[in-house]
Amino acid sequence: MPAPLRPSASGPDAGALHLTFDDGPCRTWTPRTLRALADHDVQATFFVLGSAARRAPELVRAALAAGHRVELHADEHVRHTERTRAEIAADADRALATLDALGASPRWWRTPWGVATADTRAVAAERGLELVRWDADTHDWRGDAPATMLAAVARDVPRGGVVLAHDALGPGARRDGCDATVALVGLAAAWARARNLPLLALPDPPAAVVRTRGMELAA
Numbered sequence: 112m113p114a115p116l117r118p119s120a121s122g123p124d125a126g127a128l129h130l131t132f133d134d135g136p137c138r139t140w141t142p143r144t145l146r147a148l149a150d151h152d153v154q155a156t157f158f159v160l161g162s163a164a165r166r167a168p169e170l171v172r173a174a175l176a177a178g179h180r181v182e183l184h185a186d187e188h189v190r191h192t193e194r195t196r197a198e199i200a201a202d203a204d205r206a207l208a209t210l211d212a213l214g215a216s217p218r219w220w221r222t223p224w225g226v227a228t229a230d231t232r233a234v235a236a237e238r239g240l241e242l243v244r245w246d247a248d249t250h251d252w253r254g255d256a257p258a259t260m261l262a263a264v265a266r267d268v269p270r271g272g273v274v275l276a277h278d279a280l281g282p283g284a285r286r287d288g289c290d291a292t293v294a295l296v297g298l299a300a301a302w303a304r305a306r307n308l309p310l311l312a313l314p315d316p317p318a319a320v321v322r323t324r325g326m327e328l329a330a
């Protein structure tokens with residue numbers, strides 16, 4: 112019997128695991144990622160760049176048509192610590208306009224490198240976006256092998272947890288392709304199936320939470 116996983120402190124759905132892919136869409140790697148997800152009958156969440164979505168809009172539509180979620184990463188992949196609030200807002204709005212035109216309605220926001228400032232939180236709140244990072248990092252960007260990535264996920268991910276991977280070569284990537292990430296999809300699907308954990312797209316963020324001066328109050 113697989114060991115039981117600890118519950119996620121932040122995971123939105125304790126009965127599932129959530130694969131997520133950042134930095135796409137990419138005409139080379141996103142179609143292969145989508146095919147792997149379809150082959151294993153699992154669903155995922157794509158945190159896309161608006162700039163990339165304008166170059167490959169058909170891939171955003173394909174992801175949505177396959178039942179995956181398409182959520183906000185950024186328009187330009189810049190750390191929010193290097194941006195003003197107005198710049199963060201303008202970047203998010205540009206990406207959101209692109210995604211809206213393609214039929215996506217983001218509710219989740221994973222910022223570049225998961226870096227969020229007080230300005231990020233304000234911009235997110237104004238737009239009804241829930242910030243999300245990850246529980247387990249595949250480190251696929253540095254060229255880890257699929258089995259190494261699965262071991263990291265198995266070690267780190269809680270029930271309901273969120274797994275970070277990439278379906279494109281983003282800034283700082285130390286590999287020349289995403290084939291290992293594509294291969295990980297099948298390994299992760301088998302691993303999760305053995306634990307009776309479906310791989311699902313993120314659910315809607317909890318809506319009935321009102322945030323007031325750092326306190327969370329159930330509405």
Ligand SMILES: [Zn+2]
Binds near residue numbers: 133134184188222224
């Ligand atoms: Zn990124």
